[in-house]
Amino acid sequence: MTKPFKSFIKPDLKKIEAYIKKNLDPGTSIVNDESFNLYVTGGKKLRPSLALLVGKLGDKDKYNDLIKTAASLELIHMASLVHDDIIDDSETRRKRKTTFYKHGYFQAVNTGNFLISSAIEAVSHIEHQEFHDTYALAMRQIVEGELFQFDTQFDDMQTIDNYLDKIYKKTALLIVLSIKLGAFATNVDRKVLKSLIEYGYNVGMSFQIIDDYLDFTASEKILGKPKFSDLKNGHYTLPVLLLRNKDSTFRSMLKKYSKHRANSEELSKYILESNAIQESKAISNKYLDDALQNVTDIESPIKEYLVEVVEKLRDRLN
Amino acid sequence: MTKPFKSFIKPDLKKIEAYIKKNLDPGTSIVNDESFNLYVTGGKKLRPSLALLVGKLGDKDKYNDLIKTAASLELIHMASLVHDDIIDDSETRRKRKTTFYKHGYFQAVNTGNFLISSAIEAVSHIEHQEFHDTYALAMRQIVEGELFQFDTQFDDMQTIDNYLDKIYKKTALLIVLSIKLGAFATNVDRKVLKSLIEYGYNVGMSFQIIDDYLDFTASEKILGKPKFSDLKNGHYTLPVLLLRNKDSTFRSMLKKYSKHRANSEELSKYILESNAIQESKAISNKYLDDALQNVTDIESPIKEYLVEVVEKLRDRLN
Numbered sequence: 001m002t003k004p005f006k007s008f009i010k011p012d013l014k015k016i017e018a019y020i021k022k023n024l025d026p027g028t029s030i031v032n033d034e035s036f037n038l039y040v041t042g043g044k045k046l047r048p049s050l051a052l053l054v055g056k057l058g059d060k061d062k063y064n065d066l067i068k069t070a071a072s073l074e075l076i077h078m079a080s081l082v083h084d085d086i087i088d089d090s091e092t093r094r095k096r097k098t099t100f101y102k103h104g105y106f107q108a109v110n111t112g113n114f115l116i117s118s119a120i121e122a123v124s125h126i127e128h129q130e131f132h133d134t135y136a137l138a139m140r141q142i143v144e145g146e147l148f149q150f151d152t153q154f155d156d157m158q159t160i161d162n163y164l165d166k167i168y169k170k171t172a173l174l175i176v177l178s179i180k181l182g183a184f185a186t187n188v189d190r191k192v193l194k195s196l197i198e199y200g201y202n203v204g205m206s207f208q209i210i211d212d213y214l215d216f217t218a219s220e221k222i223l224g225k226p227k228f229s230d231l232k233n234g235h236y237t238l239p240v241l242l243l244r245n246k247d248s249t250f251r252s253m254l255k256k257y258s259k260h261r262a263n264s265e266e267l268s269k270y271i272l273e274s275n276a277i278q279e280s281k282a283i284s285n286k287y288l289d290d291a292l293q294n295v296t297d298i299e300s301p302i303k304e305y306l307v308e309v310v311e312k313l314r315d316r317l318n
Numbered sequence: 319m320t321k322p323f324k325s326f327i328k329p330d331l332k333k334i335e336a337y338i339k340k341n342l343d344p345g346t347s348i349v350n351d352e353s354f355n356l357y358v359t360g361g362k363k364l365r366p367s368l369a370l371l372v373g374k375l376g377d378k379d380k381y382n383d384l385i386k387t388a389a390s391l392e393l394i395h396m397a398s399l400v401h402d403d404i405i406d407d408s409e410t411r412r413k414r415k416t417t418f419y420k421h422g423y424f425q426a427v428n429t430g431n432f433l434i435s436s437a438i439e440a441v442s443h444i445e446h447q448e449f450h451d452t453y454a455l456a457m458r459q460i461v462e463g464e465l466f467q468f469d470t471q472f473d474d475m476q477t478i479d480n481y482l483d484k485i486y487k488k489t490a491l492l493i494v495l496s497i498k499l500g501a502f503a504t505n506v507d508r509k510v511l512k513s514l515i516e517y518g519y520n521v522g523m524s525f526q527i528i529d530d531y532l533d534f535t536a537s538e539k540i541l542g543k544p545k546f547s548d549l550k551n552g553h554y555t556l557p558v559l560l561l562r563n564k565d566s567t568f569r570s571m572l573k574k575y576s577k578h579r580a581n582s583e584e585l586s587k588y589i590l591e592s593n594a595i596q597e598s599k600a601i602s603n604k605y606l607d608d609a610l611q612n613v614t615d616i617e618s619p620i621k622e623y624l625v626e627v628v629e630k631l632r633d634r635l636n
Contacts, residue, residue, distance in 0.1 A: 031465055083431065087424045106405045109427065110464050113401065116434060117458040124454035127447055136442035140435040146428055147349055 005049075005308045012052045013045060016071045023071075023118055031111045034099040035118075038078050042094035042224070046207070047073040047174060050309070051182030054196055056302045058186025065126050069185040072122040073178045079115035080142065080174075082108055087146070088233060095224040123181075131184040138177045145169025154234035156251075156258040160241050164205070167212070172204025195294045199306065202291035206313055209284040212237035213277050214316075216268060228268045234261070238283065239276035247274065288314055323367075323626040330370045331363060334389045341389075341436055349429045352417040353436075356396050360412035360542070364525070365391040365492060368627070369500030372514055374620045376504025386440045387503040391496045393437035398460065398492075401430040405464070406551060413542040441499075449502040456495045463487025472552035474569075474576040478559050482523070485530070490522025513612045517624065520609035524631055527602040530555035531595050532634075534586060546586045552579070556601065557594035565592065606632055 017039070026036035048070035055066035084090070085098040086108045092098060100108035123135070149166050152158045179200040183193045214222070215230045216239060230237050236244075236254075243250045250270055257267055271277070288310050295306045335357070344354035366388035373384035402408070403416040404426045410416060418426035441453070467484055470476045497518040501511045532540070533548045534557060548555050554562075554572075561568045568588055575585055589595070606628050613624045 029465055029469070031461075083427050086427050089423075105407075105423070106468055109401050109404050109430075110461060110468075112427075113430075113434075113464075114458070114461045116431075117454065117461050120438065121454040121458050124450040125447065129443065129445060132442040132450070136435065136439040140432070140439050143349075143428060143432045143435050146431075147347055150424055150428075151347070 005305045005312075008305060009049050009052060012067065012070070013048065015067050016048055016074070019067060019071050019122075020075070023122065024114075030103055030107050031114050034082075034103070034107065034111045035078065035115055037096075038081065038094075038099075039074065041096060043074075043077075045074065046309075047077050047178040050175060050200065050203075051178040051185075053302050053305055053309075054179050054182035054188060054193075055186040057192060057300055058183065058188040062186040065123075065185045066182060068122045069126070069181045070178075072119045073174070073181065075115050075119035075122065076139070076142075077174060079112045079119065080146075082115065083112040084146075086112075087150075088229075090229075092224060092226070095221075126185060128184050131181060134177065134180055134184065138173060141169055141173055145173065149235065152236075154258045154261065156236065156244065156254045158236065158241070160238070160245070163236070163238060163241055167205060167208035168201075171208035171211075172201050175204035175207065176200040192298060195297065199291050199294035202287045202294060203309065203313065206284045206287035206291070209238055209280055209287070210313065210316055213239050213280045213284075216271055217277060228264060231264045231268060234258070238280045239271050239274075240267075242279050243271060243274050243276040250274070285314065323623045323630075326623060327367050327370060330385065330388070331366065333385050334366055334392070337385060337389050337440075338393070341440065348421055348425050349432050352400075352421070352425065352429045353396065353433055355414075356399065356412075356417075357392065359414060361392075361395075363392060364627075365395050365496040368493060368518065368521075369496040369503075371620050371623055371627075372497050372500035372506060372511075373504040375510060375616075375618055376501065376506040380504040383441075383444050383503045384500060387444070387499050388496075390437045390440040391492070391499065393433050393440065394457070394460075395492060397430045397433035397437065400426055400433065402464075404430075406547075408547075410542065410544070413539075444503060446502050449499060452495065452498055452502070456491060459487055459491055463491065467553065470554075472576045472579065474554065474562065474572045476554065476559070478556070478563070481554070481556060481559055485523060485526035486519075489526035489529075490519050493522035493525065494518040510616060513615065517609050517612035520605045520612060521627065521631065524602045524605035524609070527556055527598055527605070528631065528634055531557050531598045531602075534589060535595060546582060549582045549586060552576070556598045557589050557592075558585075560597050561589060561592050561594040568592070603632065 020039050021036060024032050024036045024039070026033050051070040051073055052066060055062070055069075058066075081093060082099055085093055085100045086105065089100075090098050091101045098108070099111050123131070126132075145166065145168075148169065152162060152166065176197055179196050180193070182188075183196065188196075212230065215228060215237070218227075220227050226232075231240065240254065244254050250267075253267055253270065257264065291310050292307060295303055298306070338357050339354060342350050342354040342357070344351050369388040369391055370384060373380070373387075376384075399411060400417055403411055403418045404423065407418075408416050409419045416426070417429050441449070444450075463484065463486075466487065470480060470484070494515055497514050498511070500506075501514065506514075530548065533546060533555070536545075538545050544550075549558065558572065562572050568585075571585055571588065575582065609628050610625060613621055616624070
């Protein structure tokens with residue numbers, strides 16, 4: 001490997017930032033400022049990075065479309081964060097006060113909508129039917145995923161399959177979309193794309209499982225938001241469901257909690273003392289192993305970077 | 319004229335309703351139900367009707383695209399209503415409790431987003447670059463219009479030009495968009511389109527001016543929401559600004575109200591006793607006269623219907 005991934009992708013991410021700055025036009029209103037700040041103050045830029053990486057396998061003369069596609073994907077991701085903060089009544093995100101908390105409903109609804117419309121505008125010029133069909137369908141599925149998440153709040157009987165379907169719609173879907181759109185924008189070969197889509201699915205699933213159990217194990221400083229917030233909000237993630245399936249004491253505790261919604265600390269403590277976190281890590285690792293498998297046959301220098309993304313996630317995991 | 323507009327357009331509107339019902343899939347969740355109910359329980363369907371009407375001047379074999387375009391425009395309009403109700407903290411709309419009021423932020427943010435994504439999905443298959451560029455830009459301008467409206471809340475020094483710019487972005491823009499997209503979807507001749515766009519602008523401006531002064535003159539039963547809500551929310555519409563420009567007593571009252579935000583009843587009463595409403599009507603009528611002028615040269619049976627739309631608005635006005 002000549003350069004680490006971060007420095008390899010840096011010039012492209014700089015181009016995206018310049019594009020986003022030009023388009024979000026910070027300095028003109030609260031909404032513009034909040035939008036741009038959300039871009040610059042954090043996030044791993046996983047979605048645009050994957051779109052860019054996949055685009056390296058395609059036509060070089062489509063580079064400008066690729067940049068706009070990658071920017072659009074990050075903008076949609078940001079829109080979902082801003083609206084989620086309203087929905088979840090969240091005070092902090094990425095160690096900063098949320099738009100919703102600082103400026104109220106008006107600015108938060110509009111910031112999200114401004115980001116959605118900016119995302120759509122960024123790619124409207126791309127002449128590629130499947131690109132737009134795929135994007136539109138995914139946007140709708142993401143909203144449906146939100147709803148499904150709400151339907152299963154405080155539902156102590158939900159299955160692990162339910163959970164996997166939720167995290168697919170919540171996270172893996174947009175990561176798969178990033179790979180598809182990066183490929184469509186630059187006309188990547190279809191056979192290669194098939195493996196990349198599976199890679200994206202596995203990376204996405206792993207990513208959300210890690211995110212979910214970090215809510216139990218990481219410090220608030222690292223999380224940039226309060227700990228145990230999923231459990232408090234009745235979002236039962238993999239460690240909870242795994243433990244429920246095999247520990248009858250915990251099953252009773254969870255049933256009681258789901259009914260009365262008090263004493264989430266007791267549950268968190270019980271989970272941390274069990275091996276449910278370790279088991280979740282093992283499942284996440286299995287997805288990462290599969291992701292590596294998906295890219296073994298790719299013949300391109302970008303393969304090393306696709307592997308590096310997986311290894312970075314594995315580091316975060318441990 | 320063979321048939322009145324309402325019966326002429328009815329079969330097309332039925333097709334749109336069938337399409338929307340199929341896509342919004344009522345019966346499956348609160349969001350789906352709220353979305354579909356908003357479609358069936360009201361609204362003049364002005365935007366889809368204009369798109370359909372303009373589409374009659376274009377290629378007949380593009381009829382399916384035209385139906386989906388018209389549906390998409392109504393869906394975007396509905397999305398803006400649902401999100402507006404969050405922003406304005408509105409309890410009722412079209413004589414029913416709002417989604418926001420009945421089901422809270424979560425369902426309301428998601429219902430709006432579901433409608434936006436459904437709107438985009440409806441037209442993503444249409445292969446027409448300018449169609450998508452125009453749609454994306456308009457969506458962004460609509461959001462910017464929302465923001466501008468907020469910036470001038472309780473601003474008693476804003477100009478009438480400010481107001482006109484606001485109502486353009488709030489209402490006329492989507493009506494103009496309906497005409498453009500109906501034309502693009504069916505390849506309407508560009509020269510004809512130019513006049514139609516001006517017609518749409520004039521109809522849209524008039525429509526919002528009427529809406530704004532009905533807030534003073536119509537009964538709550540007709541409005542389907544509380545009276546004087548614009549004034550209470552600090553949205554100063556045409557009658558307010560006209561009266562401020564020429565009546566120094568009112569100017570002082572408005573200044574005081576903008577500062578202390580109390581006694582909006584006193585202001586409303588003063589406005590109703592002045593001739594500010596009459597003057598607003600005259601301005602609205604001028605836009606309608608211009609709209610009629612815009613369509614004099616159109617040689618098609620739809621001309622009569624374009625005229626009828628204007629006359630319907632003039633009836634609403636008086």
